[in-house]
Amino acid sequence: MTLAVLAAALLHATWNALVKASEDKGLDTVAVAAGAGLIALFVAPFLPAPAPASWSWLAGSTLVHILYFLFLAGAYRWGDLSYSYPIMRGGGPLIVTIAGIFLLREIPSLKEGAAIVLISAGILAFAHGSHDRRATWFAVGNAMVIAAYTIIDAQGARASGAPVSYTLWFFAANGVVITGLALMQHGAKVPGYFRRFWLRSLAGGACALSAYAIALWAMTQAPVALVAALRETSVIFAALIAFLIFKERMTGQRIVATCTVLAGLVALRL
Helix, strand or coil, X not given: CHHHHHHHHHHHHHHHHHHHHCCCHHHHHHHHHHHHHHHHHHHHHHCCCCCHHHHHHHHHHHHHHHHHHXXXXXXXXXXXXXXXXXXXXXXHHHHHHHHHHHHHCCCCCHHHHHHHHHHXXXXXXXXXXXXXXXXXXXXXXXHHHHHHHHHHHHHHHHHHCCHHHHHHHHHHHHHHHHHHHHHHHHCCHHHHXXXXXXXXXXXXXXXXXXXXXXXXHHHCCCCXXXXXXXXXXXXXXXXXXXXXXXXXXXXXXXHHHHHHHHHHHHHHHC
């Protein structure tokens, strides 16, 4: 399970890097959502439908994800990948851990709690230096959104009896909603952008869909807080991508942060 979630983390960092590298962050997030939705619509009819008990969770997650994509575009418009991404992803596990205790009655052991704190602290340590305040606010807002949809989708996946189908129908619904809102706001720019960058949109959508399907499956096998913390090790992959591709600096603090995250992973495996 751990290796699967780490693979999901790499996929998640990859599609975020694609958005960061795009010429229009807002339209690219829409294109990725549309690409994931098209793939989901093609595959979902061939799998068993999620149980009706999960449909309300699916609808709630679709609505919450509208904020996710808006905040994501804002964070990348005003901030570097190596700054915005850790804040968005690092705050989520701590919020999910606290919410999981009160809402899901999932109380981590001392070892698990220490690992979650180490991973979250390491992730947040990646973000440092002077940056545009707007990037910070968008990233912090998205950390709260990420925590919210993680709890919602964990419940939905467990109630569905078919976490992969739940994920596919979520991405199908999300793609329709996000694309519809973008069409109302941008009109013909949306299909024009998708025609120009259809391959990247489908690649990003495939990464996003696969990453989340793995994470939701894992949440049916293990406590939500642990999966959320493991998933956010994507920050390490994002830092490497930022360093190798975007030429963003790999500072001593980020090396220490990487070691802290790895210490948390080791603690989970002991």
